[in-house]
Amino acid sequence: MEQEKKTQGEQLAEELLLNRKNIGMKNDEAAEKAAQDFCEPYKMFLDRCKTEREAVSYIIELAEKAGFRPFDPAASYQPGDRVYRNNRGKALLLATFGTRPISDGVRIMASHIDSPRLDLKPNPLYEEAQLALFKTHYYGGIKKYQWGALPLALHGVIVKKDGQTVTVALGEGEDDPVFCVTDLLPHLATDQMKRPLSQGLKGEELNVLIGCRPFKDDKVSEKVKLNIIRLLNEKYGMKEEDFLSAELTMVPAFGARDVGLDRSMIGSYGHDDRVCAYTSLMAALEAEHPAYTTITVFADKEETGSDGNTGLNSLYLKYFVKDLAALSGVSGHAVLSRSTCLSADVNAAFDPTFGDTLEKRNCAYLNYGMVVTQYTGSGGKYGTSQASAEFMAWVRRIMDDAQVSWQTGELGKVDQGGGGTVAKYVAALDVDVVDVGVPVLSMHSPFEIVSKNDVYSAYQAFKAYALAD
Ligand code: MN
Ligand code: MN
Numbered sequence: 176m177e178q179e180k181k182t183q184g185e186q187l188a189e190e191l192l193l194n195r196k197n198i199g200m201k202n203d204e205a206a207e208k209a210a211q212d213f214c215e216p217y218k219m220f221l222d223r224c225k226t227e228r229e230a231v232s233y234i235i236e237l238a239e240k241a242g243f244r245p246f247d248p249a250a251s252y253q254p255g256d257r258v259y260r261n262n263r264g265k266a267l268l269l270a271t272f273g274t275r276p277i278s279d280g281v282r283i284m285a286s287h288i289d290s291p292r293l294d295l296k297p298n299p300l301y302e303e304a305q306l307a308l309f310k311t312h313y314y315g316g317i318k319k320y321q322w323g324a325l326p327l328a329l330h331g332v333i334v335k336k337d338g339q340t341v342t343v344a345l346g347e348g349e350d351d352p353v354f355c356v357t358d359l360l361p362h363l364a365t366d367q368m369k370r371p372l373s374q375g376l377k378g379e380e381l382n383v384l385i386g387c388r389p390f391k392d393d394k395v396s397e398k399v400k401l402n403i404i405r406l407l408n409e410k411y412g413m414k415e416e417d418f419l420s421a422e423l424t425m426v427p428a429f430g431a432r433d434v435g436l437d438r439s440m441i442g443s444y445g446h447d448d449r450v451c452a453y454t455s456l457m458a459a460l461e462a463e464h465p466a467y468t469t470i471t472v473f474a475d476k477e478e479t480g481s482d483g484n485t486g487l488n489s490l491y492l493k494y495f496v497k498d499l500a501a502l503s504g505v506s507g508h509a510v511l512s513r514s515t516c517l518s519a520d521v522n523a524a525f526d527p528t529f530g531d532t533l534e535k536r537n538c539a540y541l542n543y544g545m546v547v548t549q550y551t552g553s554g555g556k557y558g559t560s561q562a563s564a565e566f567m568a569w570v571r572r573i574m575d576d577a578q579v580s581w582q583t584g585e586l587g588k589v590d591q592g593g594g595g596t597v598a599k600y601v602a603a604l605d606v607d608v609v610d611v612g613v614p615v616l617s618m619h620s621p622f623e624i625v626s627k628n629d630v631y632s633a634y635q636a637f638k639a640y641a642l643a644d
Pocket of ligand 1: 477
């Protein structure tokens with residue numbers, strides 16, 4: 176059949192106008208199949224890594240299989256050699272040595288592996304009205320009302336006074352018990368329903384129900400609490416005071432699931448930011464012979480502002496680069512000043528139900544590929560590191576050359592709110608940084624949603640970046 180000739184206007188529009196396409200309209204069935212397949216192990220990753228500690232252990236397991244070994248500053252390394260540095264079991268750095276000298280700079284991909292959740296307080300366990308409960312202090316930005324009447328699992332570690340560490344993951348197995356923050360029945364919620372949404376459940380109401388069976392002994396008080404401690408002692412060898420040196424947290428007890436009749440999406444706890452952790456990890460594992468040395472960062476504490484020695488507002492990335500540079504007798508800052516970074520984090524996807532919070536011409540959409548966000552911040556770009564036009568041009572070229580589906584995003588309408596990522600902390604090291612990631616619906620809720628095509632685009636983007644000359 177003869178192709179109909181394009182009009183002058185159609186031709187001009189094709190040549191001059193920005194034309195982003197829904198990945199589903201690209202008629203690339205092989206790519207969509209690849210995206211479906213790519214997401215199967217990603218769902219397993221989500222289920223296995225609900226805390227930063229679990230993510231670090233699992234990533235090390237995968238990295239070691241791909242040839243990564245603990246970094247030894249006294250050793251000598253060749254291009255293609257692979258090392259890692261474990262920061263306190265809660266953050267992790269991977270590096271693959273490139274063929275170019277490290278003085279040419281490194282390629283950094285930095286995501287975070289902590290997610291919003293309910294942390295147990297130092298003295299969590301109490302009994303009231305013959306119910307045993309845990310007091311919690313929420314971690315990160317949550318809408319507290321979303322965490323009531325939801326099955327929760329207990330994850331974390333208990334470190335005994337003698338240094339012995341006990342790992343806890345209870346509520347994940349089919350037969351495991353789960354836990355729950357109770358909410359008020361609507362019949363009696365007349366006053367509660369008048370509260371502003373931010374106080375639908377208040378911080379001190381996020382109490383987790385953990386038991387109601389008393390220990391059968393009339394001589395003791397708080398029999399339910401005693402029975403719970405007895406069970407914890409049986410299971411984990413702990414006493415009440417061991418809570419003082421524990422990191423225990425409540426996370427949603429369910430696993431990742433396909434969403435939609437077309438199975439085009441994944442619903443799960445913790446896509447933010449394990450979706451970027453996983454996709455950058457896969458790219459890093461597969462980029463065996465990069466030209467530039469690649470560093471993949473899995474950071475902790477992003478959800479609470481990146482402070483603390485496992486957050487990226489600490490110097491551990493700088494020290495790592497310094498140690499790598501020292502192998503070649505180069506200074507750390509000489510390397511950092513010539514380095515680039517993809518700050519890998521999720522962005523808000525357009526949600527038609529709440530369409531007026533995003534600016535339609537500049538926000539990200541599900542199924543349009545990886546989002547490049549030039550700046551985040553709020554209130555007049557406050558608290559962001561904006562990528563330069565030069566660096567944006569370079570990123571555009573890398574993505575387009577590798578035929579990665581990508582789009583741009585902004586975090587909400589002007590003056591609607593906003594937020595930040597680790598980008599500004601990496602930029603503070605004199606590195607060129609831009610935010611990239613996957614668009615998410617219901618971000619920070621117990622059940623976040625991403626599109627499988629977007630997950631795959633992010634992986635392709637990280638791989639293109641890691642391997643670009
Ligand atoms: Mn994030
Ligand atoms: Mn977040």
